[in-house]
Amino acid sequence: MKDVVTFFLYGIFEPGVVLFLGLSLLGLQAPYRRIALYSVITGAVLWVGIHYVIFPSFSTKLLLTLVVSFVITFLIIGIPLPQTLGVTLFSQAFLIGLRFLMSPLIVQIAQGIQGKYRQEFIHIGGGWLVATVLLAIAFGFRFLHWKKQRQIEDADRVVNPEHHIEFLLQSITGLVGLITVFQFVVLIYNPQMSIFILGTTIPAKVLNPFVGLFALTFLAGALFIRQEIQHYYRMAVRGAELQYQLQSAKEITRRYRIDQHEYLNQMQVISGFIQLGKPECALEYIQGYNEKQRQEYRLAEIAKPEVAAILLSKMASARDEGIDMGVAVHNNLEQLPLRVDENVTLIGNLLQNAIEATKKLEAEERYVHVTLDSDEESHLIIVRNSGPTIPPELLNHIFEFGVSSKNSDNNGIGLAPVHSIIHKHQGRIDIASEAQSTTFTLRIPFAQKK
Numbered sequence: 001m002k003d004v005v006t007f008f009l010y011g012i013f014e015p016g017v018v019l020f021l022g023l024s025l026l027g028l029q030a031p032y033r034r035i036a037l038y039s040v041i042t043g044a045v046l047w048v049g050i051h052y053v054i055f056p057s058f059s060t061k062l063l064l065t066l067v068v069s070f071v072i073t074f075l076i077i078g079i080p081l082p083q084t085l086g087v088t089l090f091s092q093a094f095l096i097g098l099r100f101l102m103s104p105l106i107v108q109i110a111q112g113i114q115g116k117y118r119q120e121f122i123h124i125g126g127g128w129l130v131a132t133v134l135l136a137i138a139f140g141f142r143f144l145h146w147k148k149q150r151q152i153e154d155a156d157r158v159v160n161p162e163h164h165i166e167f168l169l170q171s172i173t174g175l176v177g178l179i180t181v182f183q184f185v186v187l188i189y190n191p192q193m194s195i196f197i198l199g200t201t202i203p204a205k206v207l208n209p210f211v212g213l214f215a216l217t218f219l220a221g222a223l224f225i226r227q228e229i230q231h232y233y234r235m236a237v238r239g240a241e242l243q244y245q246l247q248s249a250k251e252i253t254r255r256y257r258i259d260q261h262e263y264l265n266q267m268q269v270i271s272g273f274i275q276l277g278k279p280e281c282a283l284e285y286i287q288g289y290n291e292k293q294r295q296e297y298r299l300a301e302i303a304k305p306e307v308a309a310i311l312l313s314k315m316a317s318a319r320d321e322g323i324d325m326g327v328a329v330h331n332n333l334e335q336l337p338l339r340v341d342e343n344v345t346l347i348g349n350l351l352q353n354a355i356e357a358t359k360k361l362e363a364e365e366r367y368v369h370v371t372l373d374s375d376e377e378s379h380l381i382i383v384r385n386s387g388p389t390i391p392p393e394l395l396n397h398i399f400e401f402g403v404s405s406k407n408s409d410n411n412g413i414g415l416a417p418v419h420s421i422i423h424k425h426q427g428r429i430d431i432a433s434e435a436q437s438t439t440f441t442l443r444i445p446f447a448q449k450k
Helices: 002-011 014-025 032-053 058-077 081-110 115-153 162-189 204-275 279-301 305-320 340-358 415-424
Strands: 194-197 200-203 324-329 367-374 378-386 428-434 437-445
Touching (some): 002 032, 002 115, 014 032, 014 058, 014 115, 032 058, 058 081, 204 279, 279 324, 305 340, 415 437
Parallel strands (some): 324 367
Antiparallel strands (some): 367 378, 428 437
C-alpha cells in the first residue's frame, strides 16, 4: 500500500521532471502535454517493472530505467535518437547524483518525524526536494539557452557580453565538478548510508561500482552543454559581425548614390558660374569641392569597411549640422584587433560625442577633426573638436554611465562603452581639454600575429 501511495504522490511525476531537465540541458523544447503523458506512462511502466517483473538488484533497475526512459522519450517526445540518448543519460546522471548528494540532508530532516511517517517522508518528501532542485537546474539552463538565443537574434548587443556568459558557464561546470567530488566524499565517510533510488532504498556501498560511471556521465554532460553554448555564442558573434559588415556595405552604397546626385548638382553650379562669365568663381568652387572629395576618397583606403562607413555617415551628419569635419588617414587600421561591432560602437559614439559638443558654438566655430595614425606599438585614433572646455572635476568621471561631458541629460553616456572597449584590449585614452577645444587620443595595441 505504501508503494502505491508513493507512486501516486511522487512516482508518476518524477519521470516528467527528469525529462524536463534533460531537454533543458540540451536546449530542446517539447509540449507540456507530451511531457505529462510521458511522465505518467514511464512512471507506471517503471513502477510495475521494478516491483513485479525484474530481479530487484540496482543494476537491473538502472538498466530498466534507462531503456524504458529512452524508448518512451523517443516514441512520445519524437526527438532524434542521438538527442534522445543524450537526454536520457544526462538527466538520469543528474537525478542519481543529486539523490546521492541530498540523501544525508533528507535523512537528517526525517529524524524529527514520527517513525510511521519517516519512510513516507524519505520517499515522497525527499523525492520532491530532489525534484525541486532538478527543476531549478532545468530553469537555470533554460535561462542560459534563452540568453544564447537572444544574442543570436540581437546584433546590437552591449559591449563584452561574453564576460557574464563565460562566468555562468564556468560556474555551472565548477558546480557540477564540486558535486561529483562531494559524491565520493559522502560515500567514503558514510559507507552505511542508504539512498532512495529507482523505487527502493539502496545501501550506499552497493553504488561503489557505479559512482565512477555516474561521475563521468555527469561531467561529460556538463562539458558537452558548455561546448554547445560556446559554439552557438561564436555563431552569434560571427553573425553579428556579418550583419555589421552588410550594414557598412549598404551605408557605403547609399553614400555613393548620394554623392552621385550631389556631383550632378555641383556640375550644374560650375556650369552656372561659367555661363555667368565668372570662371574664377568656378575655379574656386572646384578647388574647395576637390578638397572635400579627396578626404572621402581616402576613406576607401581603410581596411575596416565598417569604420569607413561610420566615418562617411558622421561626415554627412556633420555637414547637415553646419560642422566642418575632416579626416586624415595615415593608418589603414588593418591590424586593429577590434570586432566589427566594437569598431562601430567605438568610432560612432566618440564622433557623436564630438559632434554634439560642437553644437554649443556658433556655426563658423564648429569643427571635428579625426586622425587615424600609429606609433611603434599602437594604433592611434585622435578626435579633436571645438566646444566647451570639460571641467577638470569631470575628466576622471566622463567614462562612467550617466556622466555627461556636455552638461546635458542625454549626452555623454556613449563614452562608457568606449572606455569598456579600450580597457578590454589593454589600450589607453588620453584627454586634453583646453579653451574651446577637446582632444581624445585612443591608443590600441597592435593585434598579435599568430
